[in-house]
Amino acid sequence: MSQPAIEIDRLVKRYDDFTAVNGVSLRVETGEFFGFLGPNGAGKTTTINAIVGLARANSGSIRVFGHDTQLEWREARRLIGLAPQEYNFDRYLSIRDVLIFQAGYFGLRGRAVKDRADMLLERFGLASKANQEYMKLSGGMKRRLTLARALIHQPKLLILDEPTAGVDVELRLELWHLLRELNGDGLTIFLTTHYLEEAEELCKTIAIIRGGKIVTQQSTESLIADGARLQDVFLELTRA
């Protein structure tokens, strides 16, 4: 059996007196499309930040494809692509350079990186905007650029924090199609979203977090067995 893409063991993260994540344990299999759901403030983004190194755990451990994110952080980070909820592009770079410089931070350069940047810009419909600054892009284009940037270093795990927040129906369907394709190519995807139909449509496994604790982790199929709606299951599990 292959190594899990993410293995979180009793993760705790506190901010002063507030415990944002309280003993979370998770296992995401390689190649899986995993949904991580929860109400606002439940601990989703804190968990993601701990995985990618933006937050430091108070206790517990995280492994990404077997690499401890504290001890083998270079190896672990090399395997992760993050598409954050907020746009955080470098305002001084062109769209194409956003990708090329991101690859540089991951230790990659040369012709292959430039070719991959061009390929991603083409695939995400941004080729005609390659030399523009990101601020001139529409919301939907910025969202696609976020994805392209997360993929420039060919990660094995893609973490998506609300990738379709604020986008119109057409773009959402387009992004779903892209994400399915990427997952079909073998990429493990870890998705947080407030759109339950999105999780239902895309994810094979779903974990729900409430108050910093995992309240369930099971296959989407079993979660909505017997004709239950994901929305009802979610509300039942997350109601205080």
Next chain:
Amino acid sequence: MIATFNSIALWTLVKREMIRSLKIINQVIWPPVISTLLYVFVFGLALGSRIQNVQGVSYAQFLIPGLIMLQTIDSSYGECSSSIFQGRFMNSIQEMLIAPMSALEMVLGYVLGSLGRAVLIALLITGLGALLVHTWPQNWLLYFVVLCMVSMLFSSLGLIFGLMAEKFDHLAVLTTFVITPLTFVGGVFTAASMLPPLLQRLELVNPIFYTIDAFRRSYTGQGFLPLWQSLGMIAVLMILSLAISFRMMASGYKLRT
């Protein structure tokens, strides 16, 4: 196989900092050059004609190395402090924080990027000095050694304040209340030998005095202090400032929660 030192990331950051400087060239490159030009005309050529030779050169020629230091200090601090603060403010620094990039690579990337801008400005002012008042360094090695050390000292100081600042306004506190006053009384416009004994002794507690005294020696071959003393002081301050900025970056101070 992941390298233990991500040199590509380091040079990517240096390049990014240089691109940033060139994108805002009217804000960060031309102003120091223009203001130097004005200093030379007003203080050097107009008022300076009434002052006798200083350290064996005309007052206008005496001014040039001090003005280079003034702009080196200002641009090094400004580049690093504003770049890292802006990265924090816009969250764009997360591009590096999630990458396999160490604190050392990040500190060096910012500091060397800032050094690139300082060297560019210094060379432009050096060119102006050669053109307008016919002065240029007699000792290029000393010129670059002091330039690099001073730039690294103040850019790492910029990193420290860029990490600590909560708003843009905070970045100006150090320049307004400490750096600018100390630079102006630190020997840009006067030689220590022109001052009364009490002020000469006070200069010794002004760290910027050491930077200007050492740098001017690369032009005039003369200094108030022995060279080893000036270079030693700059080196100690540079190492201290770099160590603090590295420690803050490694601990994720205001970068990682």
